[in-house]
Structures are given as C-alpha cells and as structure tokens.
Amino acid sequence: MSSTTSGMVCGHHHLYSTLARGMPAPPTRPVDFRSILEQIWWRLDVELDLETIRWSAMLGAVEALMSGTTGIVDHHESPNAIEGSLDVIADACAEVGVRVVCSYGVTERHGVDGGRRGLAENERFIRAGGRGMVGVHAAFTCSDGLLDDAAGLARDLGVGMHIHVAEGPDDRDAGRRLRGIAAPDWLLVHCVGLEEPLPGRIAHNPRSNMNNAVGYARPARFGESVVLGTDGIGSDMLEEFRLAYVAHRSDDVTASPETAWAWLTNGHDLIPECRDDSVTWSYDMADSAWHVAFTPGVRALRVESATGEVLLDNGRPTRVDLAEVRAKAAEAAQNLFRRLS
C-alpha cells in the first residue's frame, strides 16, 4: 500500500552541516546557546573549504531526496571559503536533482571585510542568475550598517532576506533592530524570542530548538505565515512535521496536527515547483496529517520531478551513486575532523 504527495520543502537548512555528525567533541562543553555557536558551529564553519562544502551538500541533497524533499532553502556560512561557495551548493543540488534557494549568511564575526565579502557572494551569485535570497547570519553578529546594506541589496535584487531572528537570548534585540527594514518577502528563522511580529515568513525548526534548549517558539501566534525547516539536521520533513505537532501539543493540548501540516505545506510558497513533483510513500495515508502525526518511519519510495524524470527509484537516487556519495562524504568528514581536533 502506498500514497502520493507533492515534493516536500525544507524551509531552512544548512547543507554545510551535513558532515558535522560525529565531529570531535569541542575543547569546552557548551552550556548555552552562545557557547553552542562558539564551540560547535563557529569552529566548524571556519574549517570548511569548497571541496568539503561540495560533499556536505551532495550528501545533504541525496538524503533530502531519499526523504521525499525536493526543495531546500539553504543558509550557508564558510568564512574561509566565501567566494564561489553558493555555486558549489547549487551545483551539488542540481546534480542530485533537488531544487535549492541559496543564501550566504553575512556576519561581522570575522570583521567588517568578512561582512562585505559575504554580501558580495550573495550579489555575485544572484546577479549571475542563481536562485537565491540575501542571507544574514543574525542581527547580533552584524552592525546596523551591514543590516541596512543587506536589506538594500535584497530590495535591489528583488529577493527576500533569509536571517536568523531571536533564536536565543543573545539576539533578543533583533525585533527592534529589524523593524523598519524587514519586508514581506523575508524569511525569519526561529523567532523564539520575537515578541512583536515582523513582516515576512517564519521558519520554525522544532528539533533544532529543542536540541539547543532555546525554548518553544509558539509559532501558532504568527498565524498563516509559518513554514517548517530542519536547521541542518537532515531534510526529513514528515519527521519535522511530527515534531512540530507534538511540540505544539506539549504547549497546548487542544492543538490539532492540521496546524503543523499547514506549516509543512506552506513550504510550497517558497519553492512553488515542488507542488508538481510527486513522491510515492511506503504508507497509504501519507497525505493525511492525522495519520502521519502518529506514524513514524514513513519512507519515500519514488520521486518523480515535475518534468517527468524519476529522481528516486526504490528509495535510491537515480542520478548519483549513493555508495560513492557516502564514501566521498565520509572521506571529506574525516579530513574535516582532523582539522578540528
């Protein structure tokens, strides 16, 4: 028994983090949001080179397809390999057959020049015809000047801005600082501590928020504009939906899975073509919120692109050799771990 749905969309991803699983433990154990960033992610991202990014993105894209996810909205940072990084990610996804919207997360963590180079990468990629948004890491690692310039660039390019907002206590000022420049085409990620809504869509990432102990974002308060993302922990959107539902339910016992299902399907507003991709699942009620919410382990068996091309057959990608991608990614991960330890 099986059923068919549209392709799923991951509304916020970090393909660069696919190889992080199993990385060496940091020198100091992180104890809060800030130290998780400093000890894990900001140590990892400085070690990324274009080759590592390529295999991280390839494996992430393959795993997305194997989860029935045909569209990814990616947010990338690699402070020592900025130029060309968005092309590497876009090319890896194209090779596998997954749609991607790329953005480089600009930040002044590595100085003003780092911020400028990040902005230039967004501009270069999008002006050359790449599908993207202007990325910003978060308000708390950027000056007001850089935030204004990023917002201006997004307006000039006719795209939205993709930015982490009030994920943890260090960024609690984000709402105040972004008010007045945020626009309806922005993608505002997390918004756990955002008190007054800003213009834009909200990307809710329940697994990541739990993993970082930043609290429940209560996304239902933002109304219709919520999408689901994984924040880099895979691309299994039915799994993220189940977590979104149960996190909602833990906050409000009257919550219905229909709400989190709407967040899941809102992802099609970000990458509309995924509506015309078709996924056949290992379960006959994969199109029903009430069934999927209580049925872990539903697998994608087949993915057919809107163009009619079969991208996943019997659960395996057709365009790339799964064993080879896994082997190359494992090799890249070992090299990365050596640099980290």
Ligand SMILES: [Zn+2]
């Ligand atoms: Zn994120």
